[in-house]
Amino acid sequence: xxxxxxxxxxxxxxxxxxxxxxxxxxxxxxxxxxxxxxxxxxxxxxxxxxxxxxxxxxxxxxxxxxxxxxxxxxxxxxxxxxxxxxxxxxxxxxxxxxxxxxxxxxxxxxxxxxxxxxxxxxxxxxxxxxxxxxxxxxxxxxxxxxxxxxxxxxxxxxxxxxxxxxxxxxxxxxxxxxxxxxxxxxxxxxxxxxxxxxxxxxxxxxxxxxxxxxxxxxxxxxxxxxxxxxxxxxxxxxxxxxxxxxxxxxxxxxxxxxxxxxxxxxxxxxxxxxxxxxxxxxxxxxxxxxxxxxxxx
Numbered sequence: 001x002x003x004x005x006x007x008x009x010x011x012x013x014x015x016x017x018x019x020x021x022x023x024x025x026x027x028x029x030x031x032x033x034x035x036x037x038x039x040x041x042x043x044x045x046x047x048x049x050x051x052x053x054x055x056x057x058x059x060x061x062x063x064x065x066x067x068x069x070x071x072x073x074x075x076x077x078x079x080x081x082x083x084x085x086x087x088x089x090x091x092x093x094x095x096x097x098x099x100x101x102x103x104x105x106x107x108x109x110x111x112x113x114x115x116x117x118x119x120x121x122x123x124x125x126x127x128x129x130x131x132x133x134x135x136x137x138x139x140x141x142x143x144x145x146x147x148x149x150x151x152x153x154x155x156x157x158x159x160x161x162x163x164x165x166x167x168x169x170x171x172x173x174x175x176x177x178x179x180x181x182x183x184x185x186x187x188x189x190x191x192x193x194x195x196x197x198x199x200x201x202x203x204x205x206x207x208x209x210x211x212x213x214x215x216x217x218x219x220x221x222x223x224x225x226x227x228x229x230x231x232x233x234x235x236x237x238x239x240x241x242x243x244x245x246x247x248x249x250x251x252x253x254x255x256x257x258x259x260x261x262x263x264x265x266x267x268x269x270x271x272x273x274x275x276x277x278x279x280x281x282x283x284x285x286x287x288x289x290x291x292x293x294x295x296x297x
Contacts, residue, residue: 017141017153018243019115019225022128025254028135028245032261035239039111041232042212047219051107051212055100056166058093068172072179073187103167106204107211111232113151115139117223119246120274120283124222133252136274138244141227149235152205152228154213158220167207174203205230244270 023031031037042051056064116124119136129135141153171194178190178199185193193199209228229235245262247255262269275284 017146019117019139019141019227020119020246021113021115021137021139022121022124022134023137024128024130024134025252025258028137029254029258029261031238032258032265034234034236035265036234036236037113037238037241038234039113039227039229039232042108042110042112044232045112045114047215049216050112051110053107053163053165053211053214055104056164056168058096060166061096061168062092064166064168065171068168068175069191071172072175072190076179076187103204103207103211106230107208109231110208110212111229112212113227113229115225115227117225119244119272120276121222122276125248129248130252132248134247134254135258136246137242138246139241140243141241145237145240149237150230151235152209154209154226154228156219156224156226157214158217159214160217163214165207165211167203170203170207170210174199174206239266242266242269244272246272246274248274248276 021037116136119138125132125134125136141151145151146153175190175194178193179185182190208230212228213226215224245258249255259271262271271288273286273288275286276282277284
């Protein structure tokens with residue numbers, strides 16, 4: 001995902017979040033007609049291992065929490081007096097089992113919008129655009145859209161290892177962030193913040209994003225950039241995020257209807273022709289102008 005930050009008039013401009021969505025002709029026409037981006041549930045995607053993982057054991061979870069707190073206390077000169085203790089082990093085990101089950105359900109409810117990091121990936125044109133008989137949409141994701149619809153951009157981690165998710169690992173990351181954000185806070189003050197509702201919300205959501213953004217190494221060639229929402233379904237955002245439409249071929253039934261739709265409903269969207277060649281330049285880009293000619297009837 002392209003991300004650029006600049007200065008304009010002495011002010012920092014928010015980074016541009018740009019990604020690319022490969023679409024068959026029929027899918028392109030459908031989403032332009034509806035004006036929506038569909039965030040699919042993990043079970044709807046073409047990876048049979050999507051959002052599949054095991055929660056860590058309760059002992060490993062507790063050990064990670066304990067280690068994170070002790071490490072931060074040691075960094076701040078507090079020694080090892082801060083500890084996580086579970087006095088009522090049966091109650092703790094029951095809580096952890098219930099909480100882990102709820103977390104697993106939450107990861108299956110999310111909506112995932114899979115995009116790419118570039119528009120000139122030839123395999124993507126082949127199998128997501130039906131042998132280039134489709135379009136690649138360039139999408140820009142402004143902060144306003146992300147915030148309004150609770151959309152979280154996320155890179156994808158590709159791994160062939162067994163997926164065992166320890167949510168406490170994210171706890172360590174978050175308390176380190178709190179410590180860096182508030183260097184004047186005491187250890188007790190940081191732990192007080194950990195018990196706040198906002199911290200708990202961030203802890204849960206970031207774990208959901210992390211657990212649903214791991215794919216097998218077999219998919220690494222896609223270099224996916226995904227956007228995740230708490231709940232699957234369509235969002236009416238295409239008019240706000242669509243900036244360019246790339247094409248390679250024009251010999252398919254949806255070509256003219258899509259071009260007409262772009263002209264009528266998305267007049268500010270640029271049309272770009274891509275040509276792949278075996279000599280330099282290997283990819284040629286030509287910007288096009290949409291013109292509608294009356295049929296004379």
